[in-house]
Amino acid sequence: MTAAAPTDADLIAAHAAGDPQAFNELVRRHRDRMWAVALRTVRDPEEAADALQEAFISAFRAAANFRAESQVTTWLHRIVVNACLDRVRRRQARPTVPLPEQGHNEPAVPRDSMAERETRLVIADALDQLPDDQRVPIVMVDVEGYSVAETAKLLNIAEGTVKSRCARGRAKLAKLLGHLRNPDSTGDVPTHESKHGEGR
Incomplete structure (x- = not known):
């Protein structure tokens, strides 16, 4: 049998007792899901990879202090989210570098693909304008599909704090992205291109 x-x-218990393979198995089980959490939170593969590495290092060091008051996955998620928040704060403290212009010899992007890309960039810009304490709960609840309780x-x-932060963030996003629902009423909302193209 x-x-x-x-x-x-x-x-976790085996790792704390000195088993050199136990934590590797834990990482193998949950790496993909934790990667998805990191990528959706920071939206940059390199930043997500760095955050995930930092999170697993933190988990490795803190595993001996784990108490079975919550699921191991919940514990890991919290560590990953905290690592992502640290990366987001550091990234926001650095000046952004504009993307290079498309060269003349590069293949043209189809109009539909360009429109979809522009929409994604506008949404990303809108999310970036939210403070961390509003953006992260919105990403977790509305993008990753976690419940309010899980978030x-x-x-x-507190659950009430999650609800209030999501509500405030959604209200701001509705104002920032209202032109996507009604293209004829763009108001003063800049497109991604105009926002980053001023002063050229």
Whole structure:
């Protein structure tokens, strides 16, 4: 009879007891899901990779202090989200570097693809204008599909706080992105191109 696979909690305990392979197995089990969390939160592959590496290092060091008051996955998610928040704050403190112009010899992007890309960039710009405490809950609830309760646990805040931050963030996004629903009423909302093309 095949022995049952160790649970996540078993692996944490084995790691704390000195098993050199236990944490590697834990990472193997959850790497893909944690990567998705990191990428959706920081929206940059390099930043996500750095955040994930920092998160797993933190988890490796803190595993001995893990208490089974929550699921291991919830504990890992919280560490990953915190690492992502640190990366976001550091990134926002640095000046942004404009993307290079498309060269004459580069293939032209189809109009439909350009429109979709422009829409994604405008949405990304709008999200970037939200403070971290509003943007991250919105990404987790509206993009990643976590429940309010799960998000509250991951961010270590009250459920009511998650709801209020999401509500404030959604209200700001509605103003910033209203022109996407009604293209004839763009108002003073700049497009991504005009926003980054001023002063050329």
